[in-house]
Amino acid sequence: MKNNRSKEIFDRLKKSIPGGVNSPVRAFKSVNSDPIVIKSGKGSIIKDEDGNQYIDFVGSWGPLILGHAHPSVIKAVLEAVEKGVSFGASTELEAELAEMIVKAVPSIEMIRFVNSGTEATMSAVRLARAYTKRDIIIKFEGCYHGHADLFLSKSGSGMAEMDEPVSAGIPDSTISETITLPYNDLESIERIFNKKGNKIAAVIVEPIAGNMGVILPIPDFLERLRGITEEYGSILIFDEVITGFRVNYGGAQKIYNICPDITCLGKIIGGGFPVGAYGGNHDIMKMIAPQGSVYQAGTLSGNPVAMSAGLATLKNLNNKVYSDLENRGAYVEGLLINTFKEENITVQIPRCGSMFGLFFSPSTINNWNDVLSSKLEFFKDFHLKMLKNGIYLPPSPFESYFISTSHTIEDIIKFSSAIKKSK
Ligand SMILES: Cc1ncc(COP(=O)(O)O)c(C=O)c1O
Numbered sequence: 001m002k003n004n005r006s007k008e009i010f011d012r013l014k015k016s017i018p019g020g021v022n023s024p025v026r027a028f029k030s031v032n033s034d035p036i037v038i039k040s041g042k043g044s045i046i047k048d049e050d051g052n053q054y055i056d057f058v059g060s061w062g063p064l065i066l067g068h069a070h071p072s073v074i075k076a077v078l079e080a081v082e083k084g085v086s087f088g089a090s091t092e093l094e095a096e097l098a099e100m101i102v103k104a105v106p107s108i109e110m111i112r113f114v115n116s117g118t119e120a121t122m123s124a125v126r127l128a129r130a131y132t133k134r135d136i137i138i139k140f141e142g143c144y145h146g147h148a149d150l151f152l153s154k155s156g157s158g159m160a161e162m163d164e165p166v167s168a169g170i171p172d173s174t175i176s177e178t179i180t181l182p183y184n185d186l187e188s189i190e191r192i193f194n195k196k197g198n199k200i201a202a203v204i205v206e207p208i209a210g211n212m213g214v215i216l217p218i219p220d221f222l223e224r225l226r227g228i229t230e231e232y233g234s235i236l237i238f239d240e241v242i243t244g245f246r247v248n249y250g251g252a253q254k255i256y257n258i259c260p261d262i263t264c265l266g267k268i269i270g271g272g273f274p275v276g277a278y279g280g281n282h283d284i285m286k287m288i289a290p291q292g293s294v295y296q297a298g299t300l301s302g303n304p305v306a307m308s309a310g311l312a313t314l315k316n317l318n319n320k321v322y323s324d325l326e327n328r329g330a331y332v333e334g335l336l337i338n339t340f341k342e343e344n345i346t347v348q349i350p351r352c353g354s355m356f357g358l359f360f361s362p363s364t365i366n367n368w369n370d371v372l373s374s375k376l377e378f379f380k381d382f383h384l385k386m387l388k389n390g391i392y393l394p395p396s397p398f399e400s401y402f403i404s405t406s407h408t409i410e411d412i413i414k415f416s417s418a419i420k421k422s423k
Pocket residue numbers: 061115116117118119121144145146147157206210211239240241242266267276
């Protein structure tokens with residue numbers, strides 16, 4: 001595999017950008033190598049600067065449910081760009097996308113668009129704190145809610161690769177109101193609510209965890225979170241930045257039939273452009289400025305290019321698409337399990353529709369400790385071998401794999417063949 005150009009460009013990047021990247025996991029530190037530098041993408045395929053071609057199972061970390069450069073997204077974006085890229089003023093596109101999301105996501109009656117998932121989650125917490133007039137936030141080990149100060153303890157995704165459990169630069173006072181519990185552990189939730197329930201502003205959770213690999217909620221986990229937050233007057237926040245419009249049209253809340261108070265979105269609703277959003281019922285959302293006293297703003301929020309890409313993406317999604325994605329997901333899961341079995345390797349492939357995880361482990365993975373007990377050391381070697389065989393996977397064991405509508409059965413078979421080839 002030729003990589004001279006990628007290497008040359010990455011060396012150049014490292015001179016002016018910390019670690020050569022604008023987001024840590026991209027640096028391939030977890031797999032002890034240098035990243036490939038991407039030149040283009042179309043459908044399920046990406047090409048690097050040396051002309052190597054890969055089947056992409058990262059999909060820009062989730063947004064590209066239609067694959068790269070989908071014609072209807074490109075068309076919508078070009079049309080929007082020609083009319084002016086940003087006004088910092090209202091457009092009808094915002095109404096259109098807001099209405100589509102309100103119709104789709106059970107918990108959302110009103111929505112505020114922001115520019116990233118991080119902005120969505122940090123604003124959701126501010127709103128929850130204002131609504132309840134309380135400070136404590138409960139989050140779960142291995143869940144990732146973006147890079148705002150209050151979330152960066154024992155967090156998933158790139159944070160999981162750091163040596164320290166809390167990022168440097170965060171004052172104790174900022175994180176002191178954040179309590180981190182094990183995912184899928186009902187007992188610890190009961191315990192903390194018994195002790196501090198009246199002071200808990202919100203519980204924030206990824207209803208399907210996608211930032212420590214993929215971990216599905218055990219039966220009763222989400223139900224109990226809903227029940228206990230209601231009992232104590234705390235806010236339940238579903239961080240559906242990954243799962244929103246990924247696992248089905250209404251998100252994980254539709255699958256599990258749980259209605260949170262606030263839902264955070266991102267990724268797919270921006271069709272590959274920088275977007276986030278948070279929403280809930282009228283009562284809570286009317287507290288946001290200028291209607292209410294919770295301040296939150298953004299120069300480029302709701303900008304027409306991102307709104308157009310999001311709209312074009314959502315317009316391509318319907319029940320039939322999700323059922324096709326489920327079939328392809330089931331196919332990849334079955335095929336990979338069998339392929340590894342033939343190589344005498346036991347794996348766990350937790351999956352919901354088109355998002356799945358891969359753990360080298362004989363036992364079910366339910367929480368962060370289980371993730372750490374899986375054979376993480378296998379992953380480096382596996383990632384490199386897959387890359388050499390034309391399969392692009394997230395360069396960390398703590399991430400989710402995604403299939404798009406553009407992935408074919410042949411793409412999936414090539415994934416399996418790459419595993420067989422790389423013994
Ligand atoms: C569940 C979840 N929440 C929040 C975020 C933060 O989103 P962003 O990277 O757009 O700030 C991410 C990012 O991957 C995420 O997976």
